[in-house]
Amino acid sequence: MVNDAIACMEKVCRRLGKPLSQQAFLVSVPEQTAVLIARDDNSIFKLVAAYTISTSRFGVGQQRDSRRTPLGLHRVAKKFGDSLPPGAIFRGRKVTGQLTLENPHADIAHRILWLDGLEMGHNQGGEVDSYLRYIYIHGVGDESSLGRPATQGCIHVAADDLLPLYDHLPIDSLVLIGEFPLS
Numbered sequence: 001m002v003n004d005a006i007a008c009m010e011k012v013c014r015r016l017g018k019p020l021s022q023q024a025f026l027v028s029v030p031e032q033t034a035v036l037i038a039r040d041d042n043s044i045f046k047l048v049a050a051y052t053i054s055t056s057r058f059g060v061g062q063q064r065d066s067r068r069t070p071l072g073l074h075r076v077a078k079k080f081g082d083s084l085p086p087g088a089i090f091r092g093r094k095v096t097g098q099l100t101l102e103n104p105h106a107d108i109a110h111r112i113l114w115l116d117g118l119e120m121g122h123n124q125g126g127e128v129d130s131y132l133r134y135i136y137i138h139g140v141g142d143e144s145s146l147g148r149p150a151t152q153g154c155i156h157v158a159a160d161d162l163l164p165l166y167d168h169l170p171i172d173s174l175v176l177i178g179e180f181p182l183s
Contacts (some may be wrong), residue, residue, distance in 0.1 A: 001037055001181040002026070005082040006045050009176045012073045016118060021075075023048070025165070027155055029055050029069060030180040032147050034155070035182055036168060046127040048168070050132070050182075057149045060179065062128035067152040073121040074115040074175040077131055081111035081166060086159055087091045089141070100141040102161075110139030110159045111166040115175055137175070138162070 006027045009019065013020055021030075026032045034127070036048040061068030080093050087099035089106040099110050115137065117123025117130035124130070137155045139162045146158055155177070157165060 001182055002037070002047060005035075005176065005178065005180045005182060006037065008071065008177065008178065008180060009174060011050060012119070012176070013174070016073070018073070018118060018174075019050070021172060021174045023169055024176065026182060027053065027055070027175065027177040028148075029177065029179050031182055032149065033074055033182050034157070036165060038168075049161070049165070051157055051161045051165070052147045052149045054148060055177075056151050056153045057151070062123055062130075064127045064129070064133055064181055066143075069151070069155065069177060070117060070128070070152050071177050071179065072122045072137055073118045074123065074130055074135075074177065076107050076113045076137075076169055076173045076175060077116035077118045078114040079166065079171060080113065080114070083159055084111075086110055086163060090138075091165075106141035108138050109134070110162050111142050111173075113137040113166065113169060137165075 023038045032053045034053045037045040038048050055069040058067045062070045089096045089098045090108040115135045139159045
């Protein structure tokens with residue numbers, strides 16, 4: 001099923017005239033899972049890792065202030081957290097100086113990958129702009145909700161998964177969020 005999601009990403013890239021990135025992150029909203037894929041020397045995508053994640057408890061949707069997870073093709077626009085210790089807590093993309101050990105209910109922790117929608121009118125521009133909605137892939141203090149819809153639009157990932165993922169996904173890596181199966 002991962003191959004179907006890869007084919008979907010390739011089709012959207014062709015339609016938009018966007019090049020494929022060396023690595024990509026595919027998010028399955030129904031399964032609450034994600035995979036990291038990378039192209040090999042023959043430009044074939046191979047599975048690198050699979051993750052349990054959480055998307056919005058309000059469902060999927062593109063509209064600003066909906067607190068829903070936006071669908072479609074995105075890219076990693078900015079990253080926050082280089083050289084910070086695991087557990088670093090963020091507020092407004094700035095480090096608070098606290099760690100999750102001191103505040104286990106932190107909303108945004110460890111690292112942030114800020115997403116930018118690539119599909120005009122769907123997840124880019126106007127009232128549907130994922131970047132202006134502050135849609136991130138990030139960690140949280142309390143990871144007990146992973147595996148079920150629990151966020152306010154972002155994608156939550158466990159710290160043990162997020163830290164290496166952050167290092168593997170450079171700026172401009174593709175992120176496809178969809179209602180497709182991965183397993």
